Amino acid sequence: DVKVTQSSRYLVKRTGEKVFLECVQDMDHENMFWYRQDPGLGLRLIYFSYDVKMKEKGDIPEGYSVSREKKERFSLILESASTNQTSMYLCASRSSTGNEQFFGPGTRLTVL
């Protein structure tokens, strides 16, 4: 059974804190993605990675960075959290030969 796991389901942080969101997949997928989901806006791509140590900006990369040191792990970093980064964060993975993106359960981040 394919699986994408995210380190936390709920997270509350203070403005200015550095925040790490971790994502792990056990399917040996090459491609991994970070999205944020907001009411009325749908899913918006923050960053994606098509290989270890490779990363590409998505549509809304400002205020975020990513790290992919191992194939199975893709981290999203908020260098200095702000209240407008309060959102649901979803990680996904996809093989280079498949069609489907497999999503994790999401992390609901609140920045106070």
Next chain:
Amino acid sequence: QKEVEQDPGPLSVPEGAIVSLNCTYSNSAFQYFMWYRQYSRKGPELLMYTYSSGNKEDGRFTAQVDKSSKYISLFIRDSQPSDSATYLCAMSLFYNQGGKLIFGQGTELSVKP
């Protein structure tokens, strides 16, 4: 204008009704079209996948793509309370390129017993 537009609803129907969910898009180069279903407090999961124009049926679900009108639809027949979820359309330009998807806003569907 957003690349992909989807009526956010919410949509409430009685059990057994036929449900029609729709998305329009502006980029005629999109070739791959998908519908994801997202239950409350869960991540989205792929429901239907279609390449180019045409229909695809899977049980009670039918996906339609009309590229000439830049319009895609998902039909649910004999809707059940277990179909209550948010439905997201998604599309992409190319199969490769990391499989980057553009999502609609999602339609929240509630099927009442």
